Amino acid sequence: xxGITQSPKYLFRKEGQNxxxxxxxxxxxxxxxxxxxxxxxxxxxxYYSQIVNDFQKGDIAExxxxxxxxxxxxxxxxxxxxxxxxxxYLCASSQEGNYGYTFGSGTRLTVV
Amino acid sequence: AQSVTQPDIHITVSEGASLELRCNYSYxxxxxxxxxxxxxxxxxxxxxxxFSGDTLVQGIKGFEAEFKRSQSSFNLRKPSVHWSxxxxxxxxxxxxxxxxxxxxxxxxxKLQVIP
Numbered sequence: 001x002x003g004i005t006q007s008p009k010y011l012f013r014k015e016g017q018n019x020x021x022x023x024x025x026x027x028x029x030x031x032x033x034x035x036x037x038x039x040x041x042x043x044x045x046x047y048y049s050q051i052v053n054d055f056q057k058g059d060i061a062e063x064x065x066x067x068x069x070x071x072x073x074x075x076x077x078x079x080x081x082x083x084x085x086x087x088x089y090l091c092a093s094s095q096e097g098n099y100g101y102t103f104g105s106g107t108r109l110t111v112v
Numbered sequence: 113a114q115s116v117t118q119p120d121i122h123i124t125v126s127e128g129a130s131l132e133l134r135c136n137y138s139y140x141x142x143x144x145x146x147x148x149x150x151x152x153x154x155x156x157x158x159x160x161x162x163f164s165g166d167t168l169v170q171g172i173k174g175f176e177a178e179f180k181r182s183q184s185s186f187n188l189r190k191p192s193v194h195w196s197x198x199x200x201x202x203x204x205x206x207x208x209x210x211x212x213x214x215x216x217x218x219x220x221x222k223l224q225v226i227p
Binding site: 004029045048050056100104105 | 155
């Protein structure tokens with residue numbers, strides 16, 4: 001079945017370390033997105049990519065980086081510059097012209 | 113810029129009772145509107161969407177939503193709630209922004225279902 005796979009489901013990071021969250025989709029969707037979810041704040045867009053080798057900053061890109069070398073993959077790196085990285089991270093994808101998103105099951109990142 | 117307001121942070125209903133979750137949006141043109149559901153520790157699942165046409169939209173799991181342009185609302189309804197409907201519900205609005213489909217989510221309404 002087609003879908004989006006996020007890994008790992010839980011991730012612990014020490015302060016000062018970079019960490020990379022994986023997002024893979026087999027839906028043949030063009031666009032992919034990363035959101036951060038915090039209690040009471042809904043979903044906030046970090047980065048998005050509409051095509052391979054191109055991506056744009058969202059509303060809260062500081063302290064994060066991404067790459068889109070393959071259509072299927074859109075990894076997110078949380079750098080040591082992100083001041084408050086503990087959150088639930090969601091990856092999503094969509095087909096051009098179809099505004100409905102397909103979401104992965106998320107990665108919960110905790111800084112220890 | 114578009115925005116979404118979900119005025120109810122938390123709602124409790126009895127199993128078998130009807131449900132209505134409120135959503136108000138702000139957008140200058142005809143919006144694309146969505147409702148998503150999220151179970152604890154999971155991603156979001158699309159319940160239904162409105163693009164145009166019939167203002168009453170049917171979705172999965174027995175949910176429906178009605179688009180009311182005059183009230184800038186897109187409320188989600190279900191005639192009889194089941195315990196498995198306990199989850200968090202997000203309303204969203206999408207619009208073109210420089211060739212990109214920008215989607216703005218509400219902060220969510222957490223639904224509790226009691227026996």
